[in-house]
Amino acid sequence: MIKTIIIEDEPAIQKEIEWLVNQEEDLELVGTAGTVFSATELIRTQQPDLALMDIQLTDGTIFDVLQQLDDIPFQVIFITAYNHYAIKAIKLGALDYLLKPLDEKELQEALGKVRAKNFDPSTQQQQISVAESRLKNEMLSLEDPMVLHTLEYLQVLQLKEIIYLKSEGSYTNFILTGNRKIMVSKPLKYYQDLLPERWFLRPHQSYLVNTTLIDRYIKTGYIILKDKTQIPVSVRKKEAVVQQLTQGQ
Template sequence: METISCFIVEDDPQAFAYASSIIETYQHIKIVGTSNTIKEAAMLIKELKPDFIILDVFLIDGNAFEFLPLFDSIDFKIIFTTSYAKFAIDAFKFSALDYLLKPYEKKDLILAIDKVVSDLEKTNYQQQLSTLMHNISSKEQSKKLILKTTEAIHVVDIKDVLYAKSDNNYTSFRLIDGKSILVSKPLKSFDEKLKEHRFFVFTKVF
């Protein structure tokens, strides 16, 4: 198997050592660099061009949402890690991006790494990151929601959704323009994301 390169951006020595020890159990993954600051990390990542990075959301000199705009384009995958920060966690959920909530278990990082490795060739990642940045900088009513179907990824303004209707393990989103988007996830998987948006009317089909 071809070697996959990883870069770790982390300012907590214990968290860094923990992540490193897990990654080192993979024979085909190599840690090519590390940093504990945004500016240094951006410079090194541009030079080393890793396949994926593990990025702590909050660092000593800023946060991940100041880090991402330092790149003209992002051609690496990201495993975000964060201590509890509600605004950040909500933004990840709406953008359909994964994150690890500290302190995370070994199995959680292993699952995240395996998912990143399997997704290295996917081309819609930039769209998801753009949605994340929009949600971080926007007011609640203008947030966007990523809806994945079997054919495509749809970026939808939450204010444009009339209601979501559940049918067993599927959820149908009805938009104000009359369009319907069917997602192969149960309604309950969206409950936490949407519970604060009062204009949503959820209808279950029995």
């Protein structure tokens, strides 16, 4: 049995999650909490395998809870209302999350990952640190980290390591410094929405480029990066490219 706790400060939502958890034969609900203090005590006394955690609590955030623990040896699924910054934080950490009101199908998908038993506490700690840092600082810099979720591993990197992204259908290739390449199973649009427009430019439907690594823009329709890579610029993107590259000049 998977010992499960629920940390949620809205009684109606908490009851809904309880009902969903109780439908799962391999989940054992061992407690609920709605505040930072009660959540911390619940985790310490019950030592769960899985925690369904609302990010925003009445007296703080779930990160206030996690900071009080020596380690986090249990799997975390975050719960949040639609909040632009919270969701971006979670996505940068490549963590699992559910939106309120909970969708049973999405819960099943998240539980499927729990049941796969590929859990690595140290990696999850890195992911949580990335999300917490992002949530505290709404403005991203190129020094900030993000996590890429591949089929084989989780990669932690800084935004400044990204040279460009290339669409491969429903997948995206990250071309990184040091002659590294990482493919992830999310479309380019996902990362266009996630990465700050200040630093990342989409000159073509298949590319997203780190603007700090652009050497020049050739007006006939392509960008040359500092490593001599040529990136095409679509006709309808030419004006937007010029505007973004000349901002502040």
